[in-house]
Amino acid sequence: MTVSRSAMRFARSGRTVTALGLAFAALVSACAPSPPAPKWPNFGGDAHRGKLLVGRYSCGACHQMPGIEEADGLVGPPLATFSRRTMIAGLLPNTPSNLVLWLRHPQAVTPGNAMPDLGLTDAQARDIAAYLYAKP
Amino acid sequence: MTRDSRHRPQQLIPSRRTLIIWLLGVASVLAVMGLGALAVVEGGLFDATASTPDNPIAAVGIHTTFIRSVQVRAAHIQAPASFSPAQVQAGLADYDASCADCHGAPGISRASWANAMTPSPPYLYDAARQWRPRELYWIVGQGARMTAMPAWSESRSSDQLWSLVAFLEAMPYLTPDEYARMRPRARGTGAAEPRLSEPHQRAGR
Numbered sequence: 651m652t653v654s655r656s657a658m659r660f661a662r663s664g665r666t667v668t669a670l671g672l673a674f675a676a677l678v679s680a681c682a683p684s685p686p687a688p689k690w691p692n693f694g695g696d697a698h699r700g701k702l703l704v705g706r707y708s709c710g711a712c713h714q715m716p717g718i719e720e721a722d723g724l725v726g727p728p729l730a731t732f733s734r735r736t737m738i739a740g741l742l743p744n745t746p747s748n749l750v751l752w753l754r755h756p757q758a759v760t761p762g763n764a765m766p767d768l769g770l771t772d773a774q775a776r777d778i779a780a781y782l783y784a785k786p
Numbered sequence: 787m788t789r790d791s792r793h794r795p796q797q798l799i800p801s802r803r804t805l806i807i808w809l810l811g812v813a814s815v816l817a818v819m820g821l822g823a824l825a826v827v828e829g830g831l832f833d834a835t836a837s838t839p840d841n842p843i844a845a846v847g848i849h850t851t852f853i854r855s856v857q858v859r860a861a862h863i864q865a866p867a868s869f870s871p872a873q874v875q876a877g878l879a880d881y882d883a884s885c886a887d888c889h890g891a892p893g894i895s896r897a898s899w900a901n902a903m904t905p906s907p908p909y910l911y912d913a914a915r916q917w918r919p920r921e922l923y924w925i926v927g928q929g930a931r932m933t934a935m936p937a938w939s940e941s942r943s944s945d946q947l948w949s950l951v952a953f954l955e956a957m958p959y960l961t962p963d964e965y966a967r968m969r970p971r972a973r974g975t976g977a978a979e980p981r982l983s984e985p986h987q988r989a990g991r
Contacts, residue, residue, distance in 0.1 A: 705839050706901050711909035719845040725911045757893065762963045764911065766895035 693746050694773075695780025703778050707768055716785075725764060732782040739763065749782065750775040836904040845905070852930060856917070860924035869952030877953030879970045880946060885910075888934070893962025905933050914955045922951045 701718070704710070710721020714728035735744045739760055742748040753775040756765040770778070800808075826832050840848065881889075887897040888907040900907055913922060927947050929937035939947060960968075 702839065706906060708896075708901075708906045708908055712911060719840070719842055720849055720908075723909075723912060724915070725909070762893065762961065764892055764962055766890060766893050768895045768901075769898050 693776060693779075695776035695778070697777070697780040697784040700777035700779070700781025700784075703770075703774055704781060707770070707778075709778075712765070729782060730785060733785060739765075746779055746783070749779045753778055836902065839904060848905075848932075856921050856924055859928075860918070860921040863920035863923055865919040865923065865951075866948060869948070869955060873949045873952035874956045875968060876946070877949035877951070878956075878965070878968050880942075880950055881953050882969050884938075885950070891962075892957065892960055892965040894965075903934055907934065910954060910957065912958055914958055919951050919955060922954050923947055926950050 704715065704718055704721075709715060709729070710718045710723055712723040712725035713721065714723065714730065715721035716730050732744075738744050738748055738752045739756070741760060742752060750772065752759055753768070754770050754772065755767060756763060757767045839845075882891065886894060888900045888903070890896045890900075890909045890911075892911060896907065896909070917925070925935070927937060927939035927942070927944075929935045938950075942950075957965075
């Protein structure tokens with residue numbers, strides 16, 4: 651009961667965000683069209699690859715991330731309990747599709763914030779999201 | 787077994803035989819370790835690629851070694867009591883031209899190739915909260931071995947190095963917008979050009 655309701659909520663917000671994402675893609679006309687609405691909880695991301703990407707992109711320079719070497723940054727929020735976070739950047743509800751949107755285009759979501767656009771591909775963002783959600 | 791040994795307090799004074807066995811054991815362990823080291827060095831067992839991350843235990847060891855090395859060697863350096871806005875501006879211009887490709891800047895990511903470096907060059911937004919000014923001066927001036935961090939004292943005066951430190955100290959107080967406004971290229975002045983030639987002007991900057 652609870653599970654199905656939250657699943658519906660995720661599906662609904664997923665559609666909304668996909669629409670937003672499509673509008674965004676049309677605006678910048680640089681991104682490929684958004685993929686179909688991702689399925690929660692596993693939407694094609696690989697948590698193991700995500701962990702490697704987290705190291706390569708130095709996420710830990712700004713975020714505390716237990717299990718990642720030298721990930722002790724305090725510029726942005728700690729990411730240990732990301733799966734239980736309610737909002738992303740205080741702005742987006744914490745859904746997989748919103749997380750992918752944020753990871754790929756933080757400067758489009760919140761212009762002028764400290765997190766740079768890292769140039770992540772959609773697949774890379776999904777892998778990182780899968781890693782963040784794999785933590786309890 | 788002799789009467790003596792039976793009455794000797796055990797553990798405190800090992801017999802000669804026990805000593806010899808122990809020494810042989812230690813020697814053989816050392817021999818195996820030496821052969822192992824030889825195999826790694828001569829046998830090509832060490833993975834020297836940048837495409838695979840460091841072993842986590844080795845990474846912690848290397849990082850701690852670096853931190854302590856910097857702390858000890860920078861201990862004698864006398865940092866200025868304060869930095870002027872002009873120093874911050876000069877340091878920002880130098881940083882933007884020579885450091886941001888690898889270390890990023892407020893709201894600006896590193897060059898994409900910097901993501902393929904091992905060890906990964908850190909973003910430095912809060913470097914001033916992790917290092918003392920004299921330690922930053924030491925790292926910038928002397929570089930970091932077995933990373934791609936050069937010793938910038940080769941091409942920078944002491945004043946220029948301190949200006950870079952001044953900027954690093956100021957960076958936690960700069961918003962990405964302020965940083966963008968203070969960049970020389972954004973203002974189009976061409977001021978404070980770095981002394982090193984820079985063939986890799988980044989597109990869109």
